[in-house]
Amino acid sequence: MVVWVLLLLAAVPESLSKGALSIDVRHCQLACTQHHSCLFFTFLRPDWDKDDRKFYCFLKYTDSGIPSQVSERNGATSGFSLSHQESKTSVCLSSIYQDVDFPGSDYQKLPSSSYDECQKVCTRDPDCQFFSFTTGSFPFAAFRKTCFLKYSWPVPIPPSITTQTGLVSGFSQSLPKAKGTIKEEWKEEILANTVFPGNDFEQVPAGSPQHCQILCSIHPRCTHFSFSQSKSWHHMSCFLKYKPDVRKDESVEKEEVYSGLPTRNCKPSNDSCTADPECQFYTYVLPSYPDLTPELRNKCHLKRVMTLPRPAKVISAKGVTSGFSLKSCKDESSEELKVDVDFPGNDILQIYSPDVHHCQLACTEHHSCLFFTFLRPDWNKDDRKFYCYLKHTTSGNPSRVTELKGVTSGFALSHQEYKTFSCLPSIYHNVDFPQSDYQKFSAAEYRKKCFLKYSWSVPVPPVITTKKGLVSGFSQFLQKAKETSREECKEDILANSEFPGNDFEQVPAGSPQHCQILCSVHPHCTHFSFSQSRTWHHMSCFLKYKPYLSKDESVRKEGIYSGLTTHNCKPLTVWGRRFEDIDFYGADSSHAFVDSADLCEDKCTADPRCQFYTYVLPSYPDLTPELRNRCHLKLVMTLPRPAKVVSVCDVVSGFSLRSCRD
16 A cells, blocks of 8 residues: 655654655655665655755655654655555656756757657667657757657666675676677676776776676666776776777776776676565675674675666756656556547558457557557448558547447557567458468368468568668667578679569569578579669569579679579578668658767667668768768568458468467
8 A cells, every 4th residue: 555645754864865856756755665775755846945955855764664753844745665566566657747857867869859759769769767858948949859868777786886805795686687689698808907098977886897897788878988996996986988989999008997898789697686576686794704793694685776767866947848768657548459449540551450459569560650440350331341550640649539330449569568469379260361372282172272471571671772871781689581501602693684574572672682681581482683773673672483493594684683592501691781872761760869880780789679770971961960870760560461351251361370479
């Protein structure tokens, strides 16, 4: 039970802090709940007028667990810590704070049209914890309509770390891993007796050079670090540093200091704590501890610190709107499907879906879909059964909501919900998925036939063009093209050659090698031709099918590259390759400003909603300088999608169960 008392708990000696900052009383209560010894609190609201301590949150403790004093005070709200279970269900911080700024903690800024859009960008960005948005009335015109993404530590940082013989410390195994899920173990590459001078933006305690490296890898702004074990200079301190394009040869010699770069794209090795859900790290006193008090030995001290997103400061500021990421929020009303309810208008795309669940998953995968309307099989106004309309508005809410028989409407799922519900186990009786066949097995002329069908399981950018000053590429988390042998393929791509005819699909591609991989991924493709010609289907990949094809069937054609599929060997991957002067146009899910194409690729790889990207180099020849250094993160649907869905008697259709867990 949550206890709210609109009273000031005035016993100052009980305070555990001089006044942490909270944006509202709920945030203050969550901070008290996360603090290792806080039992109750007092929050000074924005209407507090005794002094300038607005937004102060005082965390408090007594041995009895009860306040020593309770008194009435205008402008203050007090209450008690939540239980562990209540705190798990209450971590959502969905409120928006008008004319309030969270100064400091910025790691990125980008133009934005509204605070709604800014909050969505913050929620999608895995590093963003909270944000501030400058509205059109912000006093400084140059900074209006800007979204400032902000960071606070989501992992526990011990408040102090010292060396002491006979003690062992470590972390709970239940802590989330450092970001990055590539399965390659870290090559530590930490330089001994070396410091990177200057460029510090934060100093935190750390237990080792490796611990410091992990903290640098987690922080989105950190490009390099130095860690001191020297007893004469910041003992056990980790200096997080930022400088674009830093090089190891910029380091200088310094005894007992260790330096290195972050390791965002590999897997951390982890240490130790765990059974207690409240424990994040620990210190254990060994039997060999040299203290004269024997009862201290063999004692395990379980520890925790606050990881709640906490602004460094909270102030009133006209024309600024602030808030938190919605990653921890679960909107029950948004999840609910609305039967016989239409969201008319706001369409961005119409596709076919066999049921409303598939339509909702398609909306979730689309780079800009926020809600949808699905026309069910009982729709009888016209012949649009199985139509799925994907929709978008700037506000994120439908422009209109009306009652309409035969339709179901709803909202896109969160990324976590999508991972949970992406299985498509339903069987559809008297429903056909015509087209997209690549193989059939028959027991009779027409009856008892199984038609195997394909839709792209790898992302295909919708448009690819050549443009100076742009670099494009793919997220490093993409699945490699399928492989059936460990032998590397010989590319064997024929220049200025075309295989005429036998086309079954035309898709955009960034290079002949990219086209070859797309052919290798598609089960029906036996050979391909790719055009770099500016006069004939520029940057197009023609997938072709003909059994028993031989290379001597090709004919000469300038600017065309052709080859065979690589089904029987391991293709040379293009997913890690950069495409210079190539634009993957469209399908933008968000954008950010970064200092290099490397950082743009890292940002795409870290974002679960990014599959590929285009980065605008500083040399981009456009006259609009604000376009430069912009990293466009992009997403297309790879959900299995029938080209069409129709009602047909005595036909049964369905999906592969690969993504379903037993």
